[in-house]
């Protein structure tokens with residue numbers, strides 16, 4: 159092993175793997191043409207939200223929007239709310255940029271960077287109304303559980319960024335991950351389960367996503383969790 163290939167013990171554990179690949183021409187073109195207008199370059203400093211969304215009131219953030227279907231639909235249906243999507247998957251960023259431009263949306267912007275760092279540095283405490291995390295990678299193997307996005311440190315950070323009364327909504331079609339999410343969120347003092355202690359959200363309000371459709375086709379159950387900041 160050369161020194162450059164030694165594992166770096168200081169490297170943070172990431173909840174994603176960046177896969178090179180499979181851009182369509184339209185996704186690539188959308189990044190070239192629309193990133194400047196609808197993308198936000200990551201900087202480890204609070205976002206100037208008033209400048210980005212002048213007069214914006216409710217701030218909704220989706221982490222890991224994937225191909226962006228649910229986010230685009232929500233932003234179209236709720237023009238009075240402001241949306242920020244965070245993902246590292248560039249083909250999905252391209253697809254969402256294409257959708258934003260096609261519909262001329264002014265209430266949706268994208269950050270392409272690790273969500274943990276974005277949450278930590280780019281949002282003030284008590285600045286987010288709703289935080290959405292739909293079908294995060296379940297990392298099913300035990301040795302990979304540490305890569306799951308939803309850990310207590312992340313949940314503490316996310317809760318601190320919610321306004322009082324703000325909510326965090328998670329969905330997964332992986333039962334063991336749903337149980338892990340429940341354990342973690344029930345353990346955060348700042349949060350209360352909006353559905354009652356240890357209860358899942360039986361009739362969730364959630365737009366379809368690529369992974370929700372895939373799960374449906376495979377006949378998977380889905381578990382939704384809704385927690386509110388006290």
Ligand SMILES: C[S@@+](CC[C@H](N)C(=O)[O-])C[C@H]1O[C@@H](n2cnc3c(N)ncnc32)[C@H](O)[C@@H]1O
Pocket residue numbers: 172173174221222223224225244245246247250271272273274291292293294295307367368369370
């Ligand atoms: C399994 S996909 C689900 C995508 C979408 N929510 C859906 O339901 O179709 C998980 C997504 O989360 C993104 N992701 C995972 N960890 C992330 C992180 N730390 N920061 C930003 N994006 C992340 C991945 O790139 C991927 O697009």
